[in-house]
Amino acid sequence: MSAGDRKRKLSARQTQETSGDCKMKSILTDALSDFLFEYETPRQVLVKSKRVGIVCRVIQLVVLAYIIGWVFIYEKGYQITDTAISSVFTKVKGVGFTQVDGKEQVWDMSDYVFPEQGDASFVVMTNYIVTLGQKQDKCPELQGKFTCKSDEDCKEGEYKRLMTGKCVQETETCEVFSWCPVEDDTKIPAPPRLMAAENFTLFIKNSITFPEFEVVRSNLVEGVDKNYINTCIYNQISDPLCPIFRLGDIVTMSGFSFAQIAPEGGAVGILVDWTCDLDWDVKHCKPVYSFHGLYATGKGPEDMQASMGYNFRKAKYYMDGNVEKRTLTKVFGIRIDILVRGLARKFDIIPTLTAIGSGVGIFGVATVVCDLVLLYILPKRDFYKNMKFKNTTIQEQAPVITDKESDEVATFPIVVR
Numbered sequence: 001m002s003a004g005d006r007k008r009k010l011s012a013r014q015t016q017e018t019s020g021d022c023k024m025k026s027i028l029t030d031a032l033s034d035f036l037f038e039y040e041t042p043r044q045v046l047v048k049s050k051r052v053g054i055v056c057r058v059i060q061l062v063v064l065a066y067i068i069g070w071v072f073i074y075e076k077g078y079q080i081t082d083t084a085i086s087s088v089f090t091k092v093k094g095v096g097f098t099q100v101d102g103k104e105q106v107w108d109m110s111d112y113v114f115p116e117q118g119d120a121s122f123v124v125m126t127n128y129i130v131t132l133g134q135k136q137d138k139c140p141e142l143q144g145k146f147t148c149k150s151d152e153d154c155k156e157g158e159y160k161r162l163m164t165g166k167c168v169q170e171t172e173t174c175e176v177f178s179w180c181p182v183e184d185d186t187k188i189p190a191p192p193r194l195m196a197a198e199n200f201t202l203f204i205k206n207s208i209t210f211p212e213f214e215v216v217r218s219n220l221v222e223g224v225d226k227n228y229i230n231t232c233i234y235n236q237i238s239d240p241l242c243p244i245f246r247l248g249d250i251v252t253m254s255g256f257s258f259a260q261i262a263p264e265g266g267a268v269g270i271l272v273d274w275t276c277d278l279d280w281d282v283k284h285c286k287p288v289y290s291f292h293g294l295y296a297t298g299k300g301p302e303d304m305q306a307s308m309g310y311n312f313r314k315a316k317y318y319m320d321g322n323v324e325k326r327t328l329t330k331v332f333g334i335r336i337d338i339l340v341r342g343l344a345r346k347f348d349i350i351p352t353l354t355a356i357g358s359g360v361g362i363f364g365v366a367t368v369v370c371d372l373v374l375l376y377i378l379p380k381r382d383f384y385k386n387m388k389f390k391n392t393t394i395q396e397q398a399p400v401i402t403d404k405e406s407d408e409v410a411t412f413p414i415v416v417r
Contacts (some may be wrong), residue, residue, distance in 0.1 A: 046389050052370050052378075067359035076277075076345055077355035082212035084274055084342020088120040094200030094247075098193050100130075112194060114314070114331065120338040123310070124200060124247060126262040127332035128190040131183045135325045139180035140168035148174050185330050192262040192332075198248035201233070202336070205243065206272050206287065210344040210351070213278055219243055219287045234289065241286060245270075251334065253291040264309025265332040267294040274342035294337065310335050351400035 012118045039409035047053075071077040096107040110116060112125040148154050148167035154174035156165035166175040176182070206219040222231075224241055234249065251258045269292040276285035295310065311331060315326045374384045 007118075045384075047374065047384070049378075052373055055373060056366045056370045059369055060363060063359070063362050063365065066103050067355070067362070071359065073357050078347055078352040079279070079345040081278075082344050082352055083211045084208040084210055084300070084340065084344070086206060086208040086305065086340040086342060088272075088276075088338050089205040089339060090120065090122065090338065091116045091203040092124060092200055092204075092247075093120075093203070094197070096194050096196035096200075100117055100193060101141070107194060107196075112197065112330075112333075114312075114333070121336070123265075123312075123331070123333040123335045124197055125331050125333040126194050126197045126265060127189055128184070128332040129185050129189065130193070131181065131328040131330075132365040133325055134179040134183075134328055135320075135323055136178070137180040138164055138175055138177050139182060140171040141173040141176050142182055143171050143173060143182055144186075146174040146176075147172050154166050167400075179326065181330065183328055184329065186385075188263055188332070190263055191259075195262060197252075197262070197334075198258050200247045202245045202247060202250065203229075203243055204245065204270070204272070204338060206338075206340060208274055208340065208342050210278075210342065213344055213346055215276075215278065215282060215285070215344065217274070217282070217285055218274075219272065240289070247334070250291055250336070254293040261309075261334060263332065265311055265334060267335040267337065268292070269294050270336060270338045272338065272340045274340070274344075276342075277345040278344050278345075279307075279348040294335075314406055332402075 027164065027234075033279045092109050092113050094109070096112065098105050098107065114123045114125070123367065146154070146163070149172070151165060151167050154163045154165050154167050156163055164175045164177055167173075203221065207216070208218075211276045220243065221241060224243065228242070229244060232239045232244055234240075234242040234245045236253070248258045251261060251266075256266060256268070259377055269397075271290045271292065273288045274285065275288070276282075278285070295308075311330060312328050313328060315328050317324060317326045319325070325326050371388075375381050375388070378384070
């Protein structure tokens with residue numbers, strides 16, 4: 001090969017490489033231009049069919065009703081929420097009078113409320129059994145418990161109270177080492193000794209704050225002033241905002257009968273509900289009280305339990321000479337638990353846009369269902385498939401469309417967009 005031929009061949013190769021580089025640059029430039037300056041829209045087929053149209057509109061109406069009715073109105077999806085931080089202060093007032101075994105006694109809140117600090121959970125005594133002058137000693141067990149005929153029947157160190165191993169013949173019960181005399185709680189006083197508790201009153205002072213919205217409220221809302229508190233008693237209809245509650249009314253509204261619950265005690269829950277829509281004036285944010293029985297009522301066989309009521313024991317110790325003694329009281333009472341539930345809502349643009357966006361997305365369900373009906377259920381489903389999906393093959397040259405082909409139109413009432 002001559003030198004001239006080699007030069008011509010090398011020049012042709014360089015020309016091809018340069019042409020290839022220019023072609024690659026042109027392809028990249030065209031692709032970037034198409035991406036930035038062109039907009040693609042999906043192909044649409046307009047089907048004139050009453051059945052499919054009705055199905056589509058019904059589904060869209062259901063979706064619209066769900067978005068408006070459930071998401072926005074019921075669930076308030078356009079608002080953000082915040083829970084409350086709360087504190088509760090209570091005070092019980094009332095005076096009771098008892099006369100037991102010829103002994104008269106006056107009871108005030110320091111005697112019948114446990115504990116005395118005014119907590120959100122406390123007990124109001126309605127009945128009691130007192131055992132006076134107990135001291136640690138040896139004494140016979142109550143008649144009917146741990147009966148014996150001889151010392152062999154009393155095993156030393158057994159049972160709830162420590163047996164000494166001796167049988168007391170006078171009572172036919174085992175001797176025990178305990179606080180003597182032994183408490184006799186087999187007979188619960190009836191009627192209840194502190195039935196006057198039905199007319200005791202409970203004052204509830206509750207404060208809450210919603211830190212997210214910087215809102216602080218008290219159950220002493222607008223209109224609940226000192227003069228009103230001094231005269232009102234809570235009533236669900238006439239005085240729903242009064243913070244003074246009659247104990248008998250609390251028990252009744254919780255589903256119990258005071259005369260039934262007082263002998264052995266029980267438990268009642270008071271729920272203070274703060275559900276506030278802060279899109280309105282804050283003065284509309286007010287508490288709602290509800291009352292719930294937390295123990296079985298014992299009215300029917302299904303309510304009977306192994307241990308009905310509520311009770312506990314408290315002892316008052318003192319010295320008699322050099323001997324330590326105590327007065328033991330078994331207290332039956334109504335346990336009251338005050339619970340506070342707070343939830344505030346307020347408009348915010350983020351959840352609103354989120355709810356709208358999800359709703360728009362759900363509208364696509366109508367399209368999916370109608371496409372399934374068109375493509376797989378209706379008799380002319382093959383025709384719809386041909387109109388919806390355009391099948392093609394890759395060709396090296398652009399197909400030539402004749403005038404005859406361009407003039408063809410569909411005879412079925414369908415429009416392609």
